Amino acid sequence: MNPTSRHRSTRDRPAKAPLSQDAVVDAALAILKSEGLEAVTMRRVAAALDTGAASLYVYVSGREGLLRAMQDRTIATIELETPDPSRWRAQLHSLLERMHRALVAHPGIAATAMANPPTTEAALLLQENLLAILLAGGLDPQDAAWAADIFAALVTYAAIEADVRRADRQELGDELYELFAGLPPGRFPLVTAHAAQLVAGSGDERFHFAIDVVLDGMLARAARR
Amino acid sequence: MNPTSRHRSTRDRPAKAPLSQDAVVDAALAILKSEGLEAVTMRRVAAALDTGAASLYVYVSGREGLLRAMQDRTIATIELETPDPSRWRAQLHSLLERMHRALVAHPGIAATAMANPPTTEAALLLQENLLAILLAGGLDPQDAAWAADIFAALVTYAAIEADVRRADRQELGDELYELFAGLPPGRFPLVTAHAAQLVAGSGDERFHFAIDVVLDGMLARAARR
DNA sequence: CGTTCGTCACGAACAGTGTACGTCACGGAC
């Protein structure tokens, strides 16, 4: 062994190309935001960094790994709450709303998050925070754990739905209403009759409504017990 | 115009190759079940039908259209309920369970269903049936409509989760438990403390629990109103 | 019966994709 620290690379400051995992992920996220998930290809990301596709494989283990890294970075940007038992319900809505927004801001990430549920540090901290708020609200641990799971489902579902709606701007409600209302009432009596209710509310309204429903259900079951 | 009906094809029974949309979708679903979604490529499906990839484009508008057709076919196989107000809650569980199973039986279809929410006849009939059961349970139309949406989220989420768990058989609970329990308790006090609760219950148990929670929440809100 | 014609399936080709390998230049260490 050499007495001097030799673990450091011989080239601490690559004078020419400042390539790094962060740079790769940044470039990929930029392309994701501006051109969508399908445009995030290895060659495209490499071109944005003025290099070749092969160079990315040093910092990222393939496209799959790149997507995971992007997903992790996105989750890491979500601001957490410091649990306060007197405002726990509002805090829950705030946290979930920020999760929702972070996913919506990066179209396609929500779908990726479903495909491989994240167990990275950022995701675990988020889970920790979510649990803390629910426990501060008085839920018993088992209910809190399962509730956290349900909320994760609702957030990602809402985010994916928002992604889709942005993709084809057409069916922004009116289109969907006319589709429902214009169906043959013989075969679809309820869908046609309640078309207005089916398309009622914005995505955010439905999202927060769902959160409250789950919470009330949890509390009702706890009270009954 | 010719007096005789000329709209019919000159070749009603292609004696040699019995190719059709159904045949294509059948072959694709078979590959999906046995080898997963990624193996469903145009060439692979065509090879199973002993033909070339180009031939598929007559019956299916590209890969996207093929996936839509597969998704529609899958939904169409779900058996519906004839609503009975005295057993509506059990009927809801049964219907959602069948939806869940149908999606799980075809890995990847759930993810596709999220990407483009289906508005085909089969999907609408399912929506109609779901609404009928909820209305039979006494929910008012607006609550029923939004509840249907939440249930759709839960079903697809659970299905995707099941797909993932099957893909990497490793983390079947024990692995996940050890991951949670083995974290540094300083940074993750709640996750480590309640690791058992976080991984408790099978997928089915959590699924049906979530359904009941949402229902109870709906009923509690309705009663309070 | 011979010809024509429409329909369908096929082979080949194109533009991309993710990924692996061999090579080259650079900058610090001896």
Next chain:
DNA sequence: GTCCGTGACGTACACTGTTCGTGACGAACG
């Protein structure tokens, strides 16, 4: 001044989805 490891690059491969032109088959018409 020489050496050598490190990181970036160009190329190549095996794929992908999709399109186009060709060819053959069977039925309809004269």
